Amino acid sequence: MGYDAIRLTGLRFEGTHGVLPDERTTPQPFVIDAEVQVDLAAAGRTDNLEDTVSYADIAFVIDRVVTGETYHLIERIAATCAQRLLGLDDRIQAVTITVHKPQAPMPYDFHDASVTIHRTRDQAGASRALGAPPKQVSGIYEGELVEEDDAARAGSAYSAATPAEGASVTTPTAGLGYYDRKSLADLGEDGEAVKAHYRDPELEAAFPVRSVLALGSNLGDSRATLASAIQALEAADGVELISTSPLARTKPLGGPANQRDYLNQVVEIETQLSPHGLLDLAQQIEEDHNRVREQRNGPRTLDVDIVTYASATIDSPRLQVPHPSAAERAFVLLPWSWMDPVALLGGRPVRELAQEAEDYPDVVRLDT
Ligand SMILES: Nc1ncnc2c1ncn2[C@@H]1O[C@H](COP(=O)(O)OP(=O)(O)OP(=O)(O)O)[C@@H](O)[C@H]1O
Ligand SMILES: Nc1nc2c(c(=O)[nH]1)N=C(CO)CN2
Numbered sequence: 001m002g003y004d005a006i007r008l009t010g011l012r013f014e015g016t017h018g019v020l021p022d023e024r025t026t027p028q029p030f031v032i033d034a035e036v037q038v039d040l041a042a043a044g045r046t047d048n049l050e051d052t053v054s055y056a057d058i059a060f061v062i063d064r065v066v067t068g069e070t071y072h073l074i075e076r077i078a079a080t081c082a083q084r085l086l087g088l089d090d091r092i093q094a095v096t097i098t099v100h101k102p103q104a105p106m107p108y109d110f111h112d113a114s115v116t117i118h119r120t121r122d123q124a125g126a127s128r129a130l131g132a133p134p135k136q137v138s139g140i141y142e143g144e145l146v147e148e149d150d151a152a153r154a155g156s157a158y159s160a161a162t163p164a165e166g167a168s169v170t171t172p173t174a175g176l177g178y179y180d181r182k183s184l185a186d187l188g189e190d191g192e193a194v195k196a197h198y199r200d201p202e203l204e205a206a207f208p209v210r211s212v213l214a215l216g217s218n219l220g221d222s223r224a225t226l227a228s229a230i231q232a233l234e235a236a237d238g239v240e241l242i243s244t245s246p247l248a249r250t251k252p253l254g255g256p257a258n259q260r261d262y263l264n265q266v267v268e269i270e271t272q273l274s275p276h277g278l279l280d281l282a283q284q285i286e287e288d289h290n291r292v293r294e295q296r297n298g299p300r301t302l303d304v305d306i307v308t309y310a311s312a313t314i315d316s317p318r319l320q321v322p323h324p325s326a327a328e329r330a331f332v333l334l335p336w337s338w339m340d341p342v343a344l345l346g347g348r349p350v351r352e353l354a355q356e357a358e359d360y361p362d363v364v365r366l367d368t
Pocket of ligand 1: 304
């Protein structure tokens with residue numbers, strides 16, 4: 001073998017993938033083997049987790065695809081796993097994924113049905129440089145195409161799995177965002193935080209990444225403004241809406257006295273926009289909703305903050321991610337936890353952080 005690799009074999013999950021309607025409601029076993037090519041020389045020298053890719057993160061990415069999503073074909077499960085893994089860490093050069101479906105419904109006595117695919121970072125980079133529409137590009141992008149019926153399927157599969165009252169769309173059962181989960185893995189054995197994932201804010205994502213946005217309004221028709229802002233996000237190029245939280249009515253935290261209560265809401269998107277590109281979009285949407293910025297923390301028709309962007313830490317003059325105040329704001333954390341009950345921020349459950357925030361008692365869930 002002429003290359004370094006991390007290998008996971010026999011990862012077993014229950015999933016609802018298949019062409020037959022029954023397969024899409026009744027879980028059956030799927031077994032995944034993954035070979036992830038990473039240069040392991042540095043980790044071999046330093047004995048440091050930060051110098052390699054954690055196999056736990058690799059397993060988590062695969063878990064999220066196999067248990068949290070629903071596809072017709074094992075080819076597509078494999079392609080999606082490959083794509084998400086290449087998006088997990090820039091140091092991953094190539095991946096080989098085998099998806100086994102040992103109980104595939106066939107009237108034959110057989111041991112296993114499986115597919116194996118190999119995807120390299122170069123293939124992904126080349127197809128991106130060509131700027132070809134994803135469907136015409138073989139390989140890595142295919143798994144990410146979400147047709148309309150897929151989005152609907154995903155929505156229904158998710159809400160069946162996680163009956164979060166009132167949430168219009170909820171996140172998958174396996175719901176720990178793997179990017180958030182990564183921050184857990186970033187804790188070294190002694191619990192000390194290791195290197196943060198600093199990210200160039202101008203760089204577009206090679207693959208769609210998850211981002212959580214927080215919206216707030218306390219001027220004008222706030223309910224209509226939030227709905228319209230979410231519509232604008234959904235309609236924007238390079239953005240796919242994944243989940244929206246229930247609305248929260250919240251008391252103003254900070255800022256001048258006698259402000260009206262806010263309506264707050266959190267959404268999760270998938271995007272290939274760069275962090276600055278996403279900030280531009282957020283600010284454009286604010287402007288389109290007549291945002292007036294007169295004083296810090298003052299009343300506003302619409303505020304759109306980027307709470308997280310993949311697992312990135314960003315500190316540019318225009319943008320800090322994770323949003324520096326998010327971890328102390330129940331008006332962000334509680335709606336987020338309603339949308340994704342197992343979400344983590346900085347390795348801590350968002351639900352717990354919400355309970356510790358000073359404005360926790362001032363946040364009321366609105367279910368209609
Ligand atoms: N994660 C982020 N999301 C949105 N804006 C950010 C972020 N990090 C830094 N900024 C910068 O913050 C600037 C001020 O934003 P804004 O006017 O919305 O502040 P604010 O709403 O008064 O306070 P806050 O950002 O604490 O909610 C923006 O122009 C933007 O460049
Ligand atoms: N309840 C609540 N308070 C706030 C909010 C907000 O969205 N909701 N936004 C602020 C600055 O962005 C300051 N204070």
